[in-house]
Amino acid sequence: MKAENKNKILGFVWSFLDPLLLLITYIILVHYIFERGGPQFPVLLFIALLSWRWFTSSLSRSVTSITSKAGLIQSTRFPLAILPLSGIVIGFFDWLFGFVILLPMLFVFKASFTANILWLPLLLLIQLIGTIGACLIVAVVGTYLSDLRNIIQFLIRLGFYLSPILYSVEDRVPERLATLYLVGNPFAGLLESYKNVVIRGAPPTEYALVGVAVAFAVFLIGLWYFSRDEYKLVKAI
16 A cells, blocks of 8 residues: 555555545536436445445456566565455555545435444455455466456446446446346445445345355455466566
């Protein structure tokens, strides 16, 4: 985190400003220009945006996490998994900084505080597990395929609009397609669950179980793939 903020005037302050400025931009665009969203739209958007950014920023950092540290890897022996994992930790601190901004907003927009908020750590753990697996995979592939960063950026933009971030499933997805949508997009159930437990005072949606299954599957695949190719990465760079 110190390295990323070195020689930057705003430094760690940007960790607060970035999500806040994004929030203001989307509120103006969606809430005022397109006149979409309900009275709690800003906080529903913000919690989904924070969690999505944690995942996508971790992926983006992991793509070049091995190749960008070629000199260090060739001169020092250490577990290479530390490199992609460090990006995940940085992304989580960004999530925490953003959540600090969200807390007072929950009172302003009258979020429902119930015991269901206790589900939040479990949802974060599920996302962490899946993110670790995905980042380990792209760290290896990114070492061999230099174009992967561009591909990831495209998939991130696509995933943003296909996930319930700017909208809620119950409002914008036709009822006949809702089940297919929630099963086909593992992030949909997870993001809706974040909105439920933090703002709506409801338990996680049952479709969060799809996210759990995918998270553990990706985690195991990532561990296997990274451990299999770890010794090859030094030669590849």
